Structures are given as structure tokens and as C-alpha cells.
Amino acid sequence: GFERSKGLGMAACGRASRVAGTASLPAPGSASRSTQRSAPRRRSPACNAGRARSQPKQRRARESGAVTGSDTIDDARRTDFGDLYTENPLRVLPIGGLGEIGMNCMLIGHYDRYIMLDAGLMFPDHDELGIARVLPDVRFIESWADKIEALLITHGHEDHIGAMPWVVPKLDPSCKIYASPFTMELVQRRMVEHGLWDPDRFVTIGVPATFGLGPFECETFRVTHSIPDCLGMMLRCEDGNILHTGDWKIDESPIDGLVLDRAAFERFGKEGVSLMMSDSTNVLSPGRTTSESDVAASIMQKVTDFHQSGGQRIIATQFASNQHRIRAMKQACDAVGRKMAFIGPSLTTYLEAGWRSGFGAFDPSELVAPGDINNYAPNELFVVTTGSQAEPRAALNLASEGASRNLKLQPDDFILYSAKCIPGNEKRVQKMMNKISLLGPKIAMGRGDCLHTSGHAYREEQEEIIRMVQPQHFLPVHGEYAFLQEHAALARQCNVKHTTVIRNGQMVGVKPMRNISEVSSSAGKGISLLDKYDVDTLYNDGNKGVGTAAEMAIDERMTIACNGVIVCSLEVIVPKKAPKGGEEVQSIEKTSKGKLRARVRMTSRSMWTDNGRVLRDLIRVAEGSVAKLSPRERLGDVERVVSLALKNACWKMLKKRTEVICIAFYGDGRTDDNGTVVRRKGGGGRGGGGRGGG
Incomplete structure (x- = not known):
């Protein structure tokens, strides 16, 4: 199977020129741009131990992936690891996203040639005062820029694209950035805002598509998630195949009709997968996720019942990026003959990106402008607003305090809370809902109302895909450390014996088994730890300030606030x-x-x-x-x-x-x-x- 993929990889790179925008892509196997590499930064173990002791428990847990203790990779370092470098050509180095939710950023390589997968941010914890966003270590990325030949984005959520304005300038100017059409619309807007957009550098790819990506031949395939146009990828080279699912779930009846490409997973299983990486977010949730169509049916029922009972204005809140949910709300809105209005610029941003790329729920010109809401009777309106997480400046939260210019809550309003309360936001969301209740509107929220579903696969779905692919090695990604451990245990239950859990900064390598019938049974095979790098967590204060916790005085901010x-x-x-x-x-x-x-x-x-x-x-x-x-x-x-x-x-x-x-x-x-x-x-x-x- 792997010998067969070797020939496929060489032949398929000729097809890259037929993919829109990829005519100048490097062929897999072409020479690296440079044989020189900047030495990665490291601290002594003693220095890091002191730093860990001085940090709050939450931040220590977040930065526990900053594993240290190795010297610069040179001939002596390679000797320390024996023949691991030559015996394990397929390599993975997570920079963020492991042991945490968010800040997804990873290097995947064949020997010393790498691609980067995603460049996401993470939102700050409550004890990181004055911080707007948490970023992957762009200094480390800069030191590896000569080794990184391409950046591939899996989808348009902030935890996958949010750090691009800080990451892209650190990459080599010849490093191209790839994304699907809807995702590229979001990326383009972000890059234009920061003066970083270069149409020759940013390449829109199809899903599915096959093209050359650094040292690999890359095949993208469709997965379903809570945002449109998401992709997974199969990376092929002469030494094996790497499968990465991206963020995914199995939705048997997605509202846009684009189902997860099961046939691709079945085909990859027959072809042979050296290493599989998969989303671990909901591994602790038994069963299967609810379909987005079920949520749409619930929204339709509640809107219809309220309207037919003589109800007045309907106000819904949701995650702005979820265009599937917007589509469901527009269908319900049209069914009862109401006009839809958006309050919150991010809602319009995602709708316009979807409309331009062919994934939009409807034409943005159909919206009622926020300033014209008062020109309509309340029973003619369906208002969608931001603020599902009670963000201080979001529209619904301001309305709960009577401070919104365009949204004044009335006692006969009906609030549809079509979102999940993100862990850590429970108190402020409940506080917002209490304020709304005091003003009189009826509220529908909670699991019993079936107004929300997750975009990440539950345990039964994860088991199905692992058994379908039967990879030789399995590496859980995208999740807290407990999630990763449980996902690895699930893979072992599915007869994948070669699996491990790593943290940010740990490079692992895989030596593929040439016989695809060897699922995980031969002794001495497995995932090898090749190196440990010092990757920091960086903080941005909303302007130009970017630095480590010490440089941004995170602990001092909390001390001043509390004492x-x-x-x-x-x-x-x-x-x-x-x-x-x-x-x-x-x-x-x-x-x-x-x-x-x-x-x-x-x-x-x-x-x-x-x-x-x-x-x-x-x-x-x-x-x-x-x-x-x-x-x-x-x-x-x-x-x-x-x-x-x-x-x-x-x-x-x-x-x-x-x-x-x-x-x-x-x-x-x-x-x-x-x-x-x-x-x-x-x-x-x-x-x-x-x-x-x-």
C-alpha cells in the first residue's frame, strides 16, 4: 500500500497545475529553500522550573507544553537520539492546541521539510487582565521559517485563523498560504485589515482537491463542522501517509447538504495510513452528536408557535460563524413572513463571506438595517444578535443593561438562545439572562429546547472513523490533556496499539510499516519522541504589544487588580x-x-x-x-x-x-x-x- 502511494504521490503532483490558483506550486520532493536553520531557543530546566513556580496554576497548566531541556539540534544532538532521526521520516511538532482548547498550530514534516497546519489564537482566561488574545510562539516560528514551505488552513474559526496577522509576517515570503473558498474570504478580510494581503501568495483550493504542498502531495476532503467549507487532509510522500481530520463531526443530514466524505475515509483505510491525527474535543461525550437539521426543526417549531400565538418580536443569539444556524433561522423567518435584521458586525462579516464564496444562507441585501428596525412592527421582525457569551460590548449584553442603541428589549420579546455557554462564561451569561428576565422577555435556552448542537464528534463517531481507517499510528490532537488521554485509550480499544499523547513543543516521528496489514502489531514500532522544544505562549494586549507572560506583566496585572x-x-x-x-x-x-x-x-x-x-x-x-x-x-x-x-x-x-x-x-x-x-x-x-x- 505504501509502495503504491509512492508512485501516486509522484504522479499526482502533475495534477496540481489543474487546481485553481496552484500553477506555481512546488512539486513534492523538490529541494528545500535552504539547508541552514536558525537554532531554536531553549531555556535551562532550572530556569523553567523557577518560571513555573512563579506562575498561577491556570497559566502553568496552559504552558505545561513548553517542554525544555534539549540542546540545539546538531550532529551531536542527533547522536544523542541514536538513529531516530533517520529512522522516523514522518514528523509532527505541535506549537499550540494540545493540552488546551484553541491556538491550533502545528508543523508536519518529512525529514527536515515542513508545512504548517493552521495559525489560531486562544481567548484569554479571566486572570489574564487586559489581554485581548493568546498567540502561538511566533518567535519560534520565525526561527524555523526556512524549513516551513507552506501554510494550510483547515477552516475559518478563530482558533485556527486568528493568529495569522502575527504568524504570516514571520514566515518566509515564498511560503504560500492555502485555504478553501469560504475560509479564504475570512482570511482575506483579516489580512487586508493588517496590510498583509498578497493575492499571489494566498491560494484558494477546492474541496476535494489534490496538489503539491511542500514535501507532500495533499488531498483535501470534505468534513462537517459548525462552520462551512471545512476540510481534512491526506498528506502523502515516499515514506508514508499522514491523515489529519481537522475539526469534524458526522452529520447525517447537514442543513447545507454537504456531508462528511465517508468514502474518502474508507479509501484511505484501504490505501494505508501511517499516522492519523484526529479532533479530541468531545471524546468524553458518549453517543453521537445531534444533527444541525434537528436544531433547524426545533427553531422552526418555536418560531412558528410563537408567531401563530400572536407573539411580537423574536430575538435570537448564536455564534456568528455558524452559517448553518443562520440558514435555519432564515428558513423559519421566511416561513412566518418576517424580516430578518442583524445587530452585531461579525454576523454580517460571516454572511458576506459566505455569500461571496457560495456558502451564504441568503443575500445580505435582504437584511433590514439596524437603524431601520423601528420602522417595522415588532411582529414583523426576527432579530439575530451577537452576545451569546455575554461579551461586555456585544449587542445582547448591552441590551440587557439598556445600553444598546439599536436593540431595546421589550416585555413581550421572545429570546432564542441558540448557542452553548463556553466553560468559564457561565456566571456572566447567567447574569445577562437574569437581567433580561427582569425586563420581561420570555427565554428559550437549554438542552431540552434542542436549540444547539456541537460541531465536534462525540465518542461513537470517533470510534467509527478510527475503525474505518485503522491507522498504524494514532495521535490525538485538539483538546485538553484529559481529552487527549481518553482519545488515545479509545484508539487502543479499536486495536491501534501505537498511540501516544504529546504536548506542545514535543516533536514525534513515525517509521511507517510497509505492510499495510500490520495495523499495530509488530514489536519495536511506534511513535518516537525526537526532540523537545521551548515554545512559549505569547500574549497580545489588543494593540502592538506581544510578549510572554513576564514581558506583558500578566501576574503583576492580577496583583494590582486584586491587591x-x-x-x-x-x-x-x-x-x-x-x-x-x-x-x-x-x-x-x-x-x-x-x-x-x-x-x-x-x-x-x-x-x-x-x-x-x-x-x-x-x-x-x-x-x-x-x-x-x-x-x-x-x-x-x-x-x-x-x-x-x-x-x-x-x-x-x-x-x-x-x-x-x-x-x-x-x-x-x-x-x-x-x-x-x-x-x-x-x-x-x-x-x-x-x-x-x-
Whole structure:
């Protein structure tokens, strides 16, 4: 079977020129652009251990994939691994997406030639304050740019395309980017926004299609998911085949009529699959997913019943990317003769992308403009809005607070919640729903109403595909670590003995079995760990700022939010007779009373100060700390001593680990008539200033 695929791979690359937009694709097996590689970055184990201890548990769990401890890959490194590099030509290196939900990004290679699969982001946890998105390690990607020959996108969800504005600039300019028509519409919009669109570099591919992709011949095939135009892929080369399912489910009656390509999976099973990778998201859910057609029928029934009972306005919320659901809502809307309106720009973005690519539910020109909603009677409208996750600026959440310009909730409105509450959002979604309920509208949500279904396969579907393909090796992807472990166990139950679970940064290799009848039975075969790379998690604050947790001060942000911050200004008094010199080397002399003194101004944020009493006590602590110092202390030492004293005092008084910022500088030594150092009054904002600050 693998010998047969070898010939197929060479012959099929000639078909690439017949795929739209792929005339200039490199043939599989062509020479790599460069034989040089930048050395991947690594930290010592001790350094990483210290970093792990200083991070919150949630972030440590997220970054546990940053496996370290290996040296730069060179001849010595290859010797350390014995013959693993030459014996395992098929390679996989996840950069994100394993041990977590989101940030999907992976390198798949044949020896030292790679393609990248997806470039997604992850949304921040609640403790990552001020962070807009979490990104894969683009610095690591840049160091491997000469090895990455193509980027293939499986579908248009943010966890698969959201990081492209940061990833694409780090790739070699000759690296082409491939996506299906609907996905490419979304990618194009994103790239244009960031000034990165190049029509010669971005290639639209068909599904199904066969074309050259770096060192592989790539065959795409249709899978069903919660967004249109999704693909899986079979990657062939002379040393074996790699099957990646993408995100998928088995929907026997999808609303757009495009079913999962079962025939392709059956054909791959007969051909022989060296390594299979599959979506693990719902492996813990028994049975099979509900069809999107069942959800459409439920929506139709609820809309019809409400309309026929004399109901007024219908308001639905859902994930903006789910064009299948939009199609179902439009069908229900048309059935009762209502007009549809969108409130939320992302809904229109996805609809327009679908319409241009042939996957749209209807012509966007049929929509009622948000500003024209008041021109229609409530019983003539079906409004679809964003905000299913109670995002602070989303339309439905604003409407629940009476703050939306275009959507004013009325007691006789009917709310259809056609989405899943993402784990972590439960409290804020429930809070939003409580506010809506207080305003009077009726709400339909929950599993009993059959208003939502998952786009990821349940356990029975996953078992069906594994048994159909019978791969020689199986690698679970796309999921939390517990999901990956359970998916690997399921594969073993399906007689796939060679399976393992890896984390981000771990490169594994596969030596295919030449006899396709050897499913997983020969000793000594399996998935080999080839290397461990230090891949960081990067954070973006919504603008240009991108960096690690330390660089973006993630922990400090949480400390300030939970414990407050104090800014302390220390004007250290220097007698007029003191010698002049550089600020950091000039000594500090005693004042007329023989003690070191300082004018102290203090302000605070995000903390309780008992109407300024706490700050006045802290000012005395700062003064006392300065008075105990040697007159020859440097300014940096003064700042450190006072900062530590204030932190200890905050803990004793408030049981808070308050962030303290001390700024020391030399003053002019002026005193009042009593010989007391003058304190300048005023300022300080909400925290107050001077001795009376509040």
C-alpha cells in the first residue's frame, strides 16, 4: 500500500497545475529553500522550573507544553537520539492546541521539510487582565521559517485563523498560504485589515482537491463542522501517509447538504495510513452528536408557535460563524413572513463571506438595517444578535443593561438562545439572562429546547472513523490533556496499539510499516519522541504589544487588580554642603537633626484606604524606614528598603499583597520653622497625596 502511494504521490503532483490558483506550486520532493536553520531557543530546566513556580496554576497548566531541556539540534544532538532521526521520516511538532482548547498550530514534516497546519489564537482566561488574545510562539516560528514551505488552513474559526496577522509576517515570503473558498474570504478580510494581503501568495483550493504542498502531495476532503467549507487532509510522500481530520463531526443530514466524505475515509483505510491525527474535543461525550437539521426543526417549531400565538418580536443569539444556524433561522423567518435584521458586525462579516464564496444562507441585501428596525412592527421582525457569551460590548449584553442603541428589549420579546455557554462564561451569561428576565422577555435556552448542537464528534463517531481507517499510528490532537488521554485509550480499544499523547513543543516521528496489514502489531514500532522544544505562549494586549507572560506583566496585572497599588514618591533630603556628583553615586548626608529624612508623597489605586488613614500610616512607615538608613545609602537601596517596608505594612494592616512602586530622588533640604521637613500637599488623585492623602 505504501509502495503504491509512492508512485501516486509522484504522479499526482502533475495534477496540481489543474487546481485553481496552484500553477506555481512546488512539486513534492523538490529541494528545500535552504539547508541552514536558525537554532531554536531553549531555556535551562532550572530556569523553567523557577518560571513555573512563579506562575498561577491556570497559566502553568496552559504552558505545561513548553517542554525544555534539549540542546540545539546538531550532529551531536542527533547522536544523542541514536538513529531516530533517520529512522522516523514522518514528523509532527505541535506549537499550540494540545493540552488546551484553541491556538491550533502545528508543523508536519518529512525529514527536515515542513508545512504548517493552521495559525489560531486562544481567548484569554479571566486572570489574564487586559489581554485581548493568546498567540502561538511566533518567535519560534520565525526561527524555523526556512524549513516551513507552506501554510494550510483547515477552516475559518478563530482558533485556527486568528493568529495569522502575527504568524504570516514571520514566515518566509515564498511560503504560500492555502485555504478553501469560504475560509479564504475570512482570511482575506483579516489580512487586508493588517496590510498583509498578497493575492499571489494566498491560494484558494477546492474541496476535494489534490496538489503539491511542500514535501507532500495533499488531498483535501470534505468534513462537517459548525462552520462551512471545512476540510481534512491526506498528506502523502515516499515514506508514508499522514491523515489529519481537522475539526469534524458526522452529520447525517447537514442543513447545507454537504456531508462528511465517508468514502474518502474508507479509501484511505484501504490505501494505508501511517499516522492519523484526529479532533479530541468531545471524546468524553458518549453517543453521537445531534444533527444541525434537528436544531433547524426545533427553531422552526418555536418560531412558528410563537408567531401563530400572536407573539411580537423574536430575538435570537448564536455564534456568528455558524452559517448553518443562520440558514435555519432564515428558513423559519421566511416561513412566518418576517424580516430578518442583524445587530452585531461579525454576523454580517460571516454572511458576506459566505455569500461571496457560495456558502451564504441568503443575500445580505435582504437584511433590514439596524437603524431601520423601528420602522417595522415588532411582529414583523426576527432579530439575530451577537452576545451569546455575554461579551461586555456585544449587542445582547448591552441590551440587557439598556445600553444598546439599536436593540431595546421589550416585555413581550421572545429570546432564542441558540448557542452553548463556553466553560468559564457561565456566571456572566447567567447574569445577562437574569437581567433580561427582569425586563420581561420570555427565554428559550437549554438542552431540552434542542436549540444547539456541537460541531465536534462525540465518542461513537470517533470510534467509527478510527475503525474505518485503522491507522498504524494514532495521535490525538485538539483538546485538553484529559481529552487527549481518553482519545488515545479509545484508539487502543479499536486495536491501534501505537498511540501516544504529546504536548506542545514535543516533536514525534513515525517509521511507517510497509505492510499495510500490520495495523499495530509488530514489536519495536511506534511513535518516537525526537526532540523537545521551548515554545512559549505569547500574549497580545489588543494593540502592538506581544510578549510572554513576564514581558506583558500578566501576574503583576492580577496583583494590582486584586491587591491594589501604591506609588510612593521619596524626596530624599541632601544638605547644601553635600558634594555634587552622579545621582546614583552621590552620598546622602545627615540633616540638621543628624537623621536621614525624606519628603513623602503617596497615592493608591484599587485598594481600601479608610478615608486616607491607611495612607497616613503608610507614610509614617516610609519615613521611619528612611530614618533608619545610613546617610550613604544609594537611591536604589532607599527604594528597595521602603518598598519592602510598605509591602509588609500592607500585609499587617490589610492582609493584602499590595504592589508598591517607590521613586526616590534628591531634594533641596528645605525645612519649616520647627526644623521639620516640609511635605508638599495636594495631588494624588483618588488615593490622595501627602500626609492627608486619601
